[in-house]
Amino acid sequence: MNKDSIITVFTCTYNRANTIGRTYESLCRQTSKNFKWLVVDDGSTDNTRDLVEGWRKIENGFEIQYAYKENGGLHTGYNKAIELMDTELCVCIDSDDWMPDDAVEKILSVWKDRGSDKYAGIIGLDCSEKGLPIGGLFPEDLKTAHIVHLPKWHQGDVKMVHRTELLKKVAPMEVFPGEKFFNPIYLFIKVDMMLPMLIVNDVFCIVDYQDANNSMSKNIVYQYYQSPNSFKELRRLHMGNPIESYKYRLRHAVHYVSSCIMTKDERWLKKSPMPLATLLVAPLGYMLYLHIKRVVSHKNNSYK
Structure with missing residues (x-):
């Protein structure tokens, strides 16, 4: 287990015991184990806790942290994750998605070669299960960009890796009683107002859109x-x-x-x-x- 991890892969989950295993298995296959996996359980009533606690007892080459909280919506999961993280970088991988085997290695390589305090992080690609980048590739000459300008060059979902210290500066998101649909993009835009992101045509995440009533993208x-x-x-x-x-x-x-x-x-x-x-x-x-x-x-x- 690497105690000096550079990046936290965090997963905010709610009743996804049937899919989070794919996320875990993809992390076990990573060619670089220089990361932590932080699971923030947003009040699940299924056996998510049992699964994660079982994985924590196995030596997989990376540290697994688990935090349970009362159900409050995705943004409250982000608040808790950002509060707990202590690595230089962080990336959210949803509990119904997973990472290509070399994703962590690519992220760390890009940051080592090009990263600095001039950038807020890295933007890479989301990919479908069929291996197709969602929205296509970025233009080859696009090296940096602000998040809000991305639609000029790319029409589709992306995967963002952020410097943790910047997210800590803008968090937490406000919690309004009874409201569970505050999109965490709010935090990313606040950071985006400070610094641009590095752009790469590397796939960091494979997505599986779930047809669930509590999905941020549905209704x-x-x-x-x-x-x-x-x-x-x-x-x-x-x-x-x-x-x-x-x-x-x-x-x-x-x-x-x-x-x-x-x-x-x-x-x-x-x-x-x-x-x-x-x-x-x-x-x-x-x-x-x-x-x-x-x-x-x-x-x-x-x-x-």
Whole structure:
């Protein structure tokens, strides 16, 4: 077991005992064992704890840490993981995904060759089970980029490796009572406002999208309704981000207005990073609010 690991692979999981074994097995196959695996259990009611505790008793060449917490949503899992991590780098691998055998080795090699305090981390590729990079490859001449600019060159999911110290500076994410859909991209964007990321065409993760009701990527409109305060904070962050385009920030202003209506926030205009533009797009924000209500009402009625 390597006590001086450079990177933490962290997995925030909830009732994925049926898939997390693939994640574990991929870590056992890593050509470099210079990492820790941190599992943050977000209140699972299946046998996730028993599985992980059993793996901890086996000598696999890497340290396994396990933390159990009350169910609160993915962002609270990130908060706990960032609190506990003590390595230079970190990367999240979901409990239904896994890493190619040489992923850790490639990450450490890239960071050794090109990494410095000028960069927030590394962006690599997500790959499908069929071996196809999701969204294709990055342009060969693209060496660094900010996360918010990636859509210019790449349309698809990516895998981000961050310097842990930077995430610790911007964490924790706020926890709003009853809201479980605060996207951890919030933390990444905060870091992105500080420094760019290194770009590589190496595959760091193989993804298996689960058709689950608690998935962050499923029923996004319903999530807007279920976690309006969380989305409001995310929109405010985008609106105040000077490295994003004005058009992109304006789009978030529309969403911001709809979230403010849902939260009955009377100080919505005063708290906006771009008040004049927010006032101008307010009618569109109200229309979006009505659309969200209509979608949610239809969804609720379909279950009756």
